[in-house]
Amino acid sequence: MAAPIYWRDKRILFKLEGTYGTDAAPTGAANAILGYDVTFKPMEGQDQERDLEQPGMGANGTIPTDIHAKLELTVDLSASGTAGTAPAWGPLLRACAVAETITAGTNVVYSPIVQGQEAGTVHISIGGTRYVMLGTRGTAEFMLDAQQTPKIKFDLTGLFTLPTDTAPPTVDLASWTEPLLVSHNNTPVFTIGGTSLAMKTAKLALGNKVEPRFLVGAERVLITDKSELFETTVEAQDLANFNPFQMASEMAKVPVVLTHGTEGGKIATLSLPTAQMQRPSLGQSQGVTEWPLRLVPRAATENSQWSLTLT
Incomplete structure (x- = not known):
């Protein structure tokens, strides 16, 4: 009897493609991903019913269509430790219709784009089986909750290929840095409209509409559309100080400005320059009144609805 294949024994590699849908050949030495909460669906799609008229009674076969693969995983939102050096998760974010702009020795800025979207190749080795996703794109959520490590959750979709028996690679995870607790x-700065607020949770969802499109x-x-949304829960204040209802x-x-980290090379600043306040709600935690708030990042100029700057 063959030995079992253990789910925990996995290696995930990701590399941006030079030509869409062509295997970028990621390596364990340069392209290993350190993630958690991994969900992998290697063969998503539809099953076309045959519904054949034939003698007797019985089920007909089906034909698989629209076959693609999906990968969900979460990584730590932590800067590289060196100002002007991109973090290890940068390629994943670039595959979510996000541009990466590097100013050497100073900063790395991520911002949304429409044109020039990139895609990547995923290799997932589980035991001795390798799964490959080509032309991978996706969406992401930044999550910064008090007394938790900051996270980026990715939901990726790629073209299906048949898995193969392949020896797992040796991976180098040294470029992945330890996160700082929120x-x-x-986390020295959290303001909305210039007012400092006591924040419990914060999340920016990129809201990318990711669609497999299979034609002859x-x-x-x-990524055919996007609709970002920022959600946060803060302690309520006197309306004279901050009035989300009037807003x-x-x-x-x-x-909206959220700055996490205080040392050079480890600072991440999420900025939403023109976020529209939506109707607030009311709640409580530990007997303290709270406002769950929702804001829609709006673009004053094209692709300016949000940015993430690492310094």
């Missing part, structure tokens, strides 16, 4: 000391002569995974009533567009 806390009063480590072209099989691709496309929502006036459809006010206000800046």
Whole structure:
């Protein structure tokens, strides 16, 4: 009897493609991903019913169609440790219709794009079986909750290929840095409309619409639209200090700034320059009144609805 294949014994590699849908040949030495909460669906799609009229009674066969693969995983949102050096998760974010702009020795800035979208190749080795996703694109969520490590959750879709028996690669994970806990000391700035607020949770969802599109002569995974949303829960204040109800009533567009980290090379600043306040809600935790808030990042100029700057 063959030995079992253990789910925990996996290696995930990701590399951006030079030509869409062509295996970028990621290596364990340069392209290993350190993630968790991994869900992998290697052969998603539809089953076309045959519904044949034939003698007797019985089930007909089916034909698989629209075959693609899906990978969900979470990584730590941590800067590289060196200003102007891209983090190890940068290629994953670039595959989510995001541009990476590097100023050597100074910063790395991520911002949304429409044209020039990139895609990548995923290799997943589980035991001695290798699964490959080509032309991979996706969407992401930034999550920064108090007393938790900051995270980026990715939902990726790629073209299906048949898995193979392949020896697993040796991986180097040294470029992945330890995250800083989201806390009063480590997260010095959280403001909405210039007002400092006591924040419990914060999440920016990129809201990319990711669609496999299979035609004769072209099989691709496309990002056809996006609709970002920022959600946060904060402690309620006197309305004279901060009034989200009036902001929502006036459809006010206000800046949101969240800075995490205090040491050079380890600072991440999420900025939403013109976020429209939506109708707030009301809640409580530990007997303290809270406002769950939703803001829609709006673009004052094209592709300016948000940015993530690492310094």
